Amino acid sequence: SLGEKSVAFHHDIAKYVRTHPGVKLAFQPGTFQMRLGQELKDIYEASELFFCNVDEARRILKTESAEIKTLLGGIRKLGPRIVVITDGPNGAYTYDGEDTWYISMFPDPKPPLDRTGAGDAFASTFTSMLALGKSIPEALMRAPVNSMSVVQKVGAQEGLLSQKEIEEWLKKAPVNYAPKKI
Numbered sequence: 001s002l003g004e005k006s007v008a009f010h011h012d013i014a015k016y017v018r019t020h021p022g023v024k025l026a027f028q029p030g031t032f033q034m035r036l037g038q039e040l041k042d043i044y045e046a047s048e049l050f051f052c053n054v055d056e057a058r059r060i061l062k063t064e065s066a067e068i069k070t071l072l073g074g075i076r077k078l079g080p081r082i083v084v085i086t087d088g089p090n091g092a093y094t095y096d097g098e099d100t101w102y103i104s105m106f107p108d109p110k111p112p113l114d115r116t117g118a119g120d121a122f123a124s125t126f127t128s129m130l131a132l133g134k135s136i137p138e139a140l141m142r143a144p145v146n147s148m149s150v151v152q153k154v155g156a157q158e159g160l161l162s163q164k165e166i167e168e169w170l171k172k173a174p175v176n177y178a179p180k181k182i
Contacts, residue, residue: 004032007039014042024048026127027080028120034060045079049130051123053086068093069100069182082136084126086119093182094126094140101137101179106144106169112151121146121160132163137179145169 002009010033017025026049033040034056044050052060057071060078065071068085072095075083086092091104125146129139145166153159161169 002030002033007036010036010040010043014046017046018042024131026051026123028052028123029056029060041079047080049082049084049123049127050075050078050080051084051086051119051126053088053119057085069095072100082130084123084140086122088115088118092122092140092144094136096136099136100182101140102182103140103144103179104177106148106177107174108148108151110152114154115151116154117150117157117159118147121150125166128163140179141177142166142170 013025017023025043025047027043027047028051029040033043037060052075054066054068054071057075058064058066061071061074063070063074068087071085072083072093075085076095076097082094082096084092084094089105091102094101122143126139126143129142130136134142146161149161149165149169150157150159
């Protein structure tokens with residue numbers, strides 16, 4: 001997230017991504033970027049991945065709709081190739097223009113201490129998994145594991161897991177824990 005005096009830099013980033021096809025942009029807008037709306041059209045269009053939560057999607061799209069497919073499709077029309085919308089303890093959704101996937105949250109081993117950083121942990125894990133060559137469903141299965149771990153600690157960085165630790169937690173996942181095409 002960049003500060004309020006960085007609008008020109010956003011456009012520089014979008015231009016760089018457009019002129020360097022090997023570069024992939026993951027965009028998770030902050031409050032300031034959401035307020036800019038169409039002024040950041042080029043950033044949305046340059047984004048390979050886009051992350052927000054349900055309330056943020058509604059704010060960006062200026063809609064009262066809570067219909068997840070409407071939100072996913074609306075954000076995708078702004079330009080990102082893969083849209084991910086999280087819904088806190090209700091799970092997360094992703095849409096790539098063809099398939100829509102849902103994953104429940106990974107079960108907490110004990111009640112969460114602090115939800116700060118859960119969305120960032122999700123987004124960074126999903127992004128990393130795709131960068132490592134995992135499919136969307138594989139990335140979607142792993143991202144909630146890191147969110148689960150982060151909420152067990154206080155702060156956004158405590159509790160972040162390595163790839164190996166994520167895989168260990170997945171071995172202990174409930175039988176029905178898997179992405180579902182919707």
